[in-house]
Amino acid sequence: xxxxxxxxxxxxxxxxxxxxxxxxxxxxxxxxxxxxxxxxxxxxxxxxxxxxxxxxxxxxxxxxxxxxxxxxxxxxxxxxxxxxxxxxxxxxxxxxxxxxxxxxxxxxxxxxxxxxxxxxxxxxxxxxxxxxxxxxxxxxxxxxxxxxxxxxxxxxxxxxxxxxxxxxxxxxxxxxxx
Numbered sequence: 001x002x003x004x005x006x007x008x009x010x011x012x013x014x015x016x017x018x019x020x021x022x023x024x025x026x027x028x029x030x031x032x033x034x035x036x037x038x039x040x041x042x043x044x045x046x047x048x049x050x051x052x053x054x055x056x057x058x059x060x061x062x063x064x065x066x067x068x069x070x071x072x073x074x075x076x077x078x079x080x081x082x083x084x085x086x087x088x089x090x091x092x093x094x095x096x097x098x099x100x101x102x103x104x105x106x107x108x109x110x111x112x113x114x115x116x117x118x119x120x121x122x123x124x125x126x127x128x129x130x131x132x133x134x135x136x137x138x139x140x141x142x143x144x145x146x147x148x149x150x151x152x153x154x155x156x157x158x159x160x161x162x163x164x165x166x167x168x169x170x171x172x173x174x175x176x177x178x
Contacts, residue, residue, distance in 0.1 A: 025057045031150070031172030033069060035087070037163040043119060044074035044085040051170065062096040062107075081122060089115035093134060103143065109136040109152065117162040130160025140174075148174040 033049035048071060055065030071087040093111030113132040118125065138152030150173070156166045 024059060025176045025178065026055070027057055027148075027174045027176045028054045029150075029172055029174035031170040033168050033170040035071075035166050035168040037166045039163050043083050044076040047071040047074055047085070047087050049087060051172065057176065060097065060100055062094065065093045065095060067091060067093065084120040086118045087115060088118075089113050091132070091134070104139060104141040104148070106139050107137065107150075107152065109138075109154065110134065113156065115158065115160065117160065119162070128160050128162040130158045130162070132156045132158040132160070145178060146176055148176065150174060
């Protein structure tokens with residue numbers, strides 16, 4: 001499944017590069033994400049995540065973005081036990097320009113993510129994977145036609161056994177291919 005998402009991203013970028021300027025723009029980017037999960041007291045609930053993404057921006061309308069991400073290993077001690085956790089994920093977001101201004105836009109987003117958790121407790125390992133609905137809002141600032149800087153807040157609802165919902169804040173950069 002991960003390979004098919006990657007191939008779809010590459011195919012979308014290659015198809016977008018044949019477009020005439022002004023219609024749509026392919027881009028690549030990276031984000032720093034801080035995600036807080038709604039989990040029990042014993043588990044790590046705050047993760048620092050690196051996110052790599054690629055997408056196509058439809059000028060003055062919005063964009064479609066594919067992403068993959070991985071967290072740092074987080075550790076939490078609770079009643080003498082030390083729990084370690086890590087998150088992995090991939091998915092797609094549709095971003096809609098709510099309001100355009102000369103050097104950026106205010107954005108709304110809706111998307112799908114497939115997230116996996118890996119928790120270790122005293123030598124025992126548990127893994128879980130779940131589907132996630134992602135809802136968000138934020139903004140993008142474009143100081144040049146090639147670069148964009150984006151900040152987003154997202155609330156996610158998941159069917160995972162490891163967490164029911166999460167809140168995340170992301171900040172990052174995009175490079176647009178003209």
